[in-house]
Amino acid sequence: MITVTRVGKHIGAEISGADLSQPLSDDVFAQIAKAFFDNEVVFFRNQKITPAQQVEFTRRFGILEQHVRKESRLPGHPEILVVSNLLDDKGNAIGAQDAGRFWHSDLSYKKEPSLLSALYAVEVPVKDGQVLGDTSFTSTTAAYEALPEAMKQRLQGLKNVHSYRYYRTKNAQVQKEEAARGGRVVQEHFPTEEQLKSVPDVEAPIVRTHPVTGRKSLFINEAHTSAIVGLPPAESEALKKEICEHTIKPEFQYRHRWQAGDLLLWDNCSALHKANFDYDLPLRRLMYRTTVRGSVAV
Ligand SMILES: [Fe+2]
Incomplete structure (x- = not known):
């Protein structure tokens, strides 16, 4: 039997009573899945899991993606994306160092965007007793529900372009x-x-519309959205900015302070997230991400 404790107003819950290194019964897995979709972000503390066990657990939610950044995949486990600031002995990055400085949902630029991602904290940076490198999440379902009716009407039927090229170009410029x-x-x-x-x-x-819960959410983000279809550029930018700023209002957010051994899952259909880069080497950060494929957004 698991216990679910809500940690944020609209998003985030801790699940206790599960050991993810052990096989989970269908019943326990169903309870976890329900807690996950109800809370949009869930985390388990003090887990000791191997990459293979992370793959096995997250695969129960669906097909795992292999990230387009081949050089950042964990050797021997192509489904795991290494997210880390560590360098190998030649001085090359061992993983994605810069994943997520803008608010985004993972792989939203794919035809079948991700359903969910899971991040396992192997090493977290600590300075003067304080953990750095928090991840912020925001609920795009709560943000949608809080919109004025006129804005809901205006957005109904509008599409936006999600572009990996736009994102990487913007990120490179900021770097x-x-x-x-x-x-x-x-x-x-x-x-x-x-x-x-x-x-x-x-x-x-x-x-x-969320493929599992049926809730409506805002599927637009500052990292990947290059334009709103059919609007002149200035209007497109202004509307994108307005929605994106609304979506990240503090009341919709939960900020996760990591502990080594955390496994945290977030819903890419109903949440955005953002990394906080307030650490640097020699402080070490090492995380393993698995990402479950979703369905075409409708
Ligand atoms: Fe991300």
Whole structure:
């Protein structure tokens, strides 16, 4: 029997009473899945799991993706994306160092965007007794429900373009500006043309319906949305900014402070997330992410 304790007003719950290194019965898994879809973000503390066990657990939710960044996959486990600031002995990044400085949902730029992601904390950065590198989440269902009726009407039927190329170009520009200011330097290869072409831009409804819960949510984000279909550029930018700012109001958010051994799952259909880069080497951060494929957004 698991226990579910809500931690945020609209989003986030801790699940206790489950050991994810052990096989879970269908009944316990169903309880976990229900808690997950009800709360949009759930986490389990003090888990000791191998990469294979993480793969096995998250695969029960659906097909696992293999990330387009091949160089950031965990050797021997192509379903695991390494998210880390660590470097190998040649000074190369061992994983994605810069995943998520903008609010986004994972793989929203794919034709079948992700259903959920799971992140397992292997090592977390600690400075003067304080853990750094929190992840912030916001509920896009709560944000949708709080919209004025006129805005709900305006958004109904509108589509937005989710673009991996737009995201990587924007991210590279921000990295360059930060490095030029004497800030953090990120060693990261810009994707090849072949990698970019493997994820062509997609159009998706701004208001989508969750494939499991049926709740409506805002499926638009500052990282991946390059434009709103059919609007002149200035109007498109203004509306995108307005919705994105509404979506991240503090009352819709939950900020997770990590502990080593946390396994945390978030719903990519009903939540956005953002990394907080307030740490740097020699403080070490090592996380393993698995990502479950979803269905076409409708
Ligand atoms: Fe992410």
